[in-house]
Amino acid sequence: MAPRSQPTARQVRLGVELRKLRDLAGMSAREAAGLLTSTSAQMSQIEAGLSGVSEARVRRLAALYACADEELIDALVAMAIDRTRGWWEEYRGILPPGFLDLSELEHHARYLRVISTAHVPGLLQTEEYARAVFSYMVPELPDSELEPRVEHRMRRRVAVEGDDAVEYEAVIHEWVLRTKVADRHVARAQLEQILGQSERPHVTVRVIPFAVDGFAGANTSMVYASGPVSQLDTAKRDAPQGGPFLHAESQLIRYRTLFRKVEAASLDPVKTRDFIHRMTKEL
Numbered sequence: 001m002a003p004r005s006q007p008t009a010r011q012v013r014l015g016v017e018l019r020k021l022r023d024l025a026g027m028s029a030r031e032a033a034g035l036l037t038s039t040s041a042q043m044s045q046i047e048a049g050l051s052g053v054s055e056a057r058v059r060r061l062a063a064l065y066a067c068a069d070e071e072l073i074d075a076l077v078a079m080a081i082d083r084t085r086g087w088w089e090e091y092r093g094i095l096p097p098g099f100l101d102l103s104e105l106e107h108h109a110r111y112l113r114v115i116s117t118a119h120v121p122g123l124l125q126t127e128e129y130a131r132a133v134f135s136y137m138v139p140e141l142p143d144s145e146l147e148p149r150v151e152h153r154m155r156r157r158v159a160v161e162g163d164d165a166v167e168y169e170a171v172i173h174e175w176v177l178r179t180k181v182a183d184r185h186v187a188r189a190q191l192e193q194i195l196g197q198s199e200r201p202h203v204t205v206r207v208i209p210f211a212v213d214g215f216a217g218a219n220t221s222m223v224y225a226s227g228p229v230s231q232l233d234t235a236k237r238d239a240p241q242g243g244p245f246l247h248a249e250s251q252l253i254r255y256r257t258l259f260r261k262v263e264a265a266s267l268d269p270v271k272t273r274d275f276i277h278r279m280t281k282e283l
Helices: 009-024 029-035 040-047 055-064 070-081 087-091 097-108 127-135 143-156 174-178 184-198 249-264 269-282
Strands: 111-116 167-173 203-208 222-225 234-237
Touching: 009 040, 009 055, 009 070, 009 097, 029 040, 029 055, 055 070, 087 097, 087 143, 097 143, 097 222, 097 234, 111 249, 127 143, 127 184, 167 174, 167 249, 174 203, 174 269, 184 203, 184 269, 203 269, 222 249, 234 249
Parallel strands: 111 167, 167 203
Antiparallel strands: 111 222, 222 234
């Protein structure tokens, strides 16, 4: 089978985790390939996400690496045999791969934690708000690129609106809510959208007001996605230009801690709804 030319972030992650297990076992790629009756080139392709790997091989590698974590092994097997072609695949070749990788990450997450100090989180945006954000890009996007981005962002909302909606918590700074990316009508509709989504039992929205004491994280924007086991969690700095998925344990600990600190500075969900209601009436 020819190597993949453009593996997804999920496929790359599987290879990364298999390489981590090999490194922990103190085994070289050549040694592992020999025990697997494979080649160093094939092992490199597997660990780079360029080549698929069967369930039998994942379990064989785990045994060779003396990994006794059955939950982790089962989770890696699930990644290896996953043949999901989600709705986001319709945009392959149309949107940058990072857009598709984020949709896939949201689809497989057990829960999502978001901190936003720049824009309303993507899963809570209205169509008009998203269009205003994408229209502000430099250089400006032609309609042929702008509209697919807006459409894709709206379809991402299935993560919180669909039958298999994920547990979702967003902490948003007051600055975000008061910034008019378009006009007051778009701003009001966006606040109403956030209120509506916050009524869903699996969605929690919190606001950090300007007046709060002890908040020094004004430049913090992130997405944290829980995997089937904690080792497979993923963090991402949420920025207009995108950013890599982070999964080193030290990085995950940092972002878990960061979310707890920011959450502690925010209003509880009930006070947040009252806060947003008052803002809506002002518009």
